[in-house]
Amino acid sequence: MYTLKNVTKEYPGKGRKVTALNDVTLDIPDGQLVAIQGPTGGGKSTLLQMLGALDRPTSGTVELEQSSLGKLGDGKLTGIRGKEIGFVFQGFNLIPTLTALENVETALVPLGVPAAERRDRATKALESVGLGDRGDHRPAELSGGQQQRVAIARALVKEPEVLLADEPTGNLDEETRDEIMDLLEGLWRDRGLTLVIVTHDSAVARRAQRRLHIKQGKVKEVA
Amino acid sequence: MFATYLRRELLGRRRQTIIIAIGMALAIALVIIVNSVAAGVKNAQAQVLQSVYGVGTDVTITKPVSAPAAGSGQAQGPRFDFGANSGAQSSDGSRTVDSSRLSVGFGTNTMSDSALAKVQKTSGVAGASAVLSLQNTSFKGTLPDFGQRGAEGRQSGSTGGSGATGGSDGKGGSSFQVNSFSVMGITPGAKAVGPVASTALGKGRTLTSSDKGKDVAVLDASYAKTKSLSVGDTISIGGKDFKIVGTVKPTGSDSATASNVYVPLDVAQSLSSESGKVSTIYVTATSAADVDSLKTSLQKVLPGTTVSTQADLASNVSGSLGSASQLVSNLGTWLSVIVLAAAFLIAILFTISGVTRRTREFGTLKAIGWSNRRIVGQVAGESVVQGVIGGIAGIAIGLIGVLVVNVISPTLTGGVSRGGFGGALAAGARRAFGGTGSGSTSTGSTSGGFGGRGFGGGFGGAARAAASSSTQVDLSAPITVWIIVIAVGLAILGGLLAGAIGGWRASRLRPAEALRSVQ
Numbered sequence: 233m234y235t236l237k238n239v240t241k242e243y244p245g246k247g248r249k250v251t252a253l254n255d256v257t258l259d260i261p262d263g264q265l266v267a268i269q270g271p272t273g274g275g276k277s278t279l280l281q282m283l284g285a286l287d288r289p290t291s292g293t294v295e296l297e298q299s300s301l302g303k304l305g306d307g308k309l310t311g312i313r314g315k316e317i318g319f320v321f322q323g324f325n326l327i328p329t330l331t332a333l334e335n336v337e338t339a340l341v342p343l344g345v346p347a348a349e350r351r352d353r354a355t356k357a358l359e360s361v362g363l364g365d366r367g368d369h370r371p372a373e374l375s376g377g378q379q380q381r382v383a384i385a386r387a388l389v390k391e392p393e394v395l396l397a398d399e400p401t402g403n404l405d406e407e408t409r410d411e412i413m414d415l416l417e418g419l420w421r422d423r424g425l426t427l428v429i430v431t432h433d434s435a436v437a438r439r440a441q442r443r444l445h446i447k448q449g450k451v452k453e454v455a
Numbered sequence: 456m457f458a459t460y461l462r463r464e465l466l467g468r469r470r471q472t473i474i475i476a477i478g479m480a481l482a483i484a485l486v487i488i489v490n491s492v493a494a495g496v497k498n499a500q501a502q503v504l505q506s507v508y509g510v511g512t513d514v515t516i517t518k519p520v521s522a523p524a525a526g527s528g529q530a531q532g533p534r535f536d537f538g539a540n541s542g543a544q545s546s547d548g549s550r551t552v553d554s555s556r557l558s559v560g561f562g563t564n565t566m567s568d569s570a571l572a573k574v575q576k577t578s579g580v581a582g583a584s585a586v587l588s589l590q591n592t593s594f595k596g597t598l599p600d601f602g603q604r605g606a607e608g609r610q611s612g613s614t615g616g617s618g619a620t621g622g623s624d625g626k627g628g629s630s631f632q633v634n635s636f637s638v639m640g641i642t643p644g645a646k647a648v649g650p651v652a653s654t655a656l657g658k659g660r661t662l663t664s665s666d667k668g669k670d671v672a673v674l675d676a677s678y679a680k681t682k683s684l685s686v687g688d689t690i691s692i693g694g695k696d697f698k699i700v701g702t703v704k705p706t707g708s709d710s711a712t713a714s715n716v717y718v719p720l721d722v723a724q725s726l727s728s729e730s731g732k733v734s735t736i737y738v739t740a741t742s743a744a745d746v747d748s749l750k751t752s753l754q755k756v757l758p759g760t761t762v763s764t765q766a767d768l769a770s771n772v773s774g775s776l777g778s779a780s781q782l783v784s785n786l787g788t789w790l791s792v793i794v795l796a797a798a799f800l801i802a803i804l805f806t807i808s809g810v811t812r813r814t815r816e817f818g819t820l821k822a823i824g825w826s827n828r829r830i831v832g833q834v835a836g837e838s839v840v841q842g843v844i845g846g847i848a849g850i851a852i853g854l855i856g857v858l859v860v861n862v863i864s865p866t867l868t869g870g871v872s873r874g875g876f877g878g879a880l881a882a883g884a885r886r887a888f889g890g891t892g893s894g895s896t897s898t899g900s901t902s903g904g905f906g907g908r909g910f911g912g913g914f915g916g917a918a919r920a921a922a923s924s925s926t927q928v929d930l931s932a933p934i935t936v937w938i939i940v941i942a943v944g945l946a947i948l949g950g951l952l953a954g955a956i957g958g959w960r961a962s963r964l965r966p967a968e969a970l971r972s973v974q
Binding site: 254283284286287306307310311313314315318319321323327328329330334337338341342343347352386389390439 | 456459460463464466467468815816818819820821822823824825826827829965966967
């Protein structure tokens with residue numbers, strides 16, 4: 233699925249450059265569940281942004297299937313994000329004024345799905361995360377776990393190849409964390425997704441097939 | 456989704472929507488009211504100009520007033536000199552004086568009537584006529600027996616001694632009646648251009664060409680009524696009795712015509728010692744579109760004169776109408792501009808702050824594949840709808856405001872200023888009659904004075920009343936489709952401006968940074 237070769241990402245800092253990723257070479261095969269761990273500021277989020285076509289590397293190549301993400305224009309990257317990549321965030325990032333169902337629908341807007349079909353698919357996605365009866369609730373009316381379920385439904389409604397989760401359980405209590413992890417794992421298994429989870433939580437990381445540790449921009453496999 | 460999202464945002468962030476809409480509404484309402492009132496004032500000015508200068512007058516020609524030499528007759532204003540033995544003496548020693556003079560009004564200058572022929576020969580002139588605007592001032596009253604009062608004053612060192620006799624109260628007092636009215640010399644039977652064009656016959660007849668050289672007068676109907684004069688009566692002008700042959704009334708909604716009295720031009724010229732002189736020439740252009748070029752050619756033909764078009768004259772309209780015009784054009788316009796700018800600024804700032812607050816929201820949408828264009832469109836759409844809501848509310852408020860103006864329909868008084876004639880005359884009168892009693896009025900050796908101040912004031916008042924042959928116009932504020940179109944356009948423009956700036960901010964958000972900024 234992903235092939236990273238000598239990926240370096242530098243940010244202009246005060247006086248000197250900050251190297252977030254330092255010559256990372258990495259291969260993530262199709263359908264793998266990967267956990268990325270590491271200290272804060274070690275480069276976890278930057279790596280996820282490279283994988284998510286949100287940013288381009290300073291040097292090196294990031295390939296998703298056949299596309300070299302670093303060489304594509306903004307429009308193409310937007311297209312790839314809209315079609316092939318699902319995101320789940322730590323803060324859920326739902327749009328507060330929209331209902332749960334409408335939030336899920338937003339993911340289908342860039343694909344030009346007609347309104348009726350959009351509603352239909354969003355309803356099914358909400359059912360698949362166990363929130364079929366909460367479609368017309370606003371995010372503020374839902375619990376943290378429910379909000380994250382809505383976010384997962386939004387990420388998966390377009391049936392992407394890849395699901396990238398940035399600390400998906402970081403804002404949840406342990407019980408809810410396990411529920412969400414069960415849900416993600418179930419979806420990963422059922423849909424044959426490639427699932428990359430960035431986490432601080434070893435309990436979450438332990439559920440992955442493969443664990444990576446990233447520190448000072450260098451990636452190491454954890455046995 | 457666009458509409459749903461937009462609706463949810465506007466309803467979900469109701470306070471912001473309401474504030475932006477209110478700002479926009481007030482601005483739009485103000486623009487509508489100011490525009491409408493300005494149009495109303497402009498109409499009113501045209502109405503006033505028509506009553507004074509006549510319907511169909513495109514250009515007027517006058518001679519600018521040069522500052523009169525100090526001490527000259529004009530500088531001091533009209534002056535009545537009474538000798539010690541003026542007037543008729545009655546049995547108690549008091550004297551009745553009655554004097555009347557017809558002169559060119561203060562602030563009016565005359566030119567040779569040959570100018571009229573030159574104007575008529577100028578190409579582009581459809582018709583022209585000349586008038587001579589005059590002011591008739593009469594002074595009538597009773598003077599005490601000054602010989603006796605003077606003796607008393609010298610003996611006792613005081614004034615108003617008990618031994619004084621005569622005068623209006625029999626004890627040495629004085630009483631004067633000062634009367635002033637405007638007289639216009641017109642060419643009898645001439646083609647109607649100028650002030651006469653906006654008059655209609657009331658009673659009797661108008662002046663005809665056979666009236667040349669005759670002492671006949673036509674009166675303004677309302678002036679005749681105030682003075683209880685009617686056709687067949689006589690009126691004293693410049694000390695001569697004129698037969699009243701008719702009355703005229705204004706054609707418009709005005710209260711009076713341009714002058715109190717109309718007499719044949721040649722009579723007016725000889726009576727006021729202004730032979731061969733006219734004060735104003737009224738010109739009608741062959742084409743309304745050529746007025747400006749006509750003005751230029753007339754200026755060449757008649758150097759040293761003031762050639763004014765209707766547009767130039769609008770600025771001369773005085774009175775409350777003049778104030779209203781200035782208020783609308785200065786305060787009103789600036790107020791609308793400021794409020795409009797403030798409304799736009801509010802809309803822009805709120806939109807920018809909204810975009811900043813929604814950084815994570817837009818970052819998320821970008822992350823899940825929303826294009827920049829879609830996000831800019833969303834932000835701009837929200838702003839435009841807010842602007843349009845404000846615009847619609849503003850139109851409603853504005854129309855109500857205009858309705859209120861039309862219901863109240865304030866009456867504005869407008870006159871055309873003629874160089875501050877009234878005030879100058881009043882000042883002249885005060886100098887002559889101000890009650891100082893210094894002997895400057897040639898009343899002999901009396902030092903007692905006239906027994907009272909207040910002549911100046913009274914005289915000034917009369918002069919002012921006569922000078923301001925003003926027109927009352929009820930202000931109506933018209934609403935045109937254009938005003939509405941401009942208002943809607945401004946509302947949309949404000950929304951677009953705010954939306955464009957907000958959208959530009961949103962489009963500059965990099966999705967990665969947008970997400971990082973909040974986590």
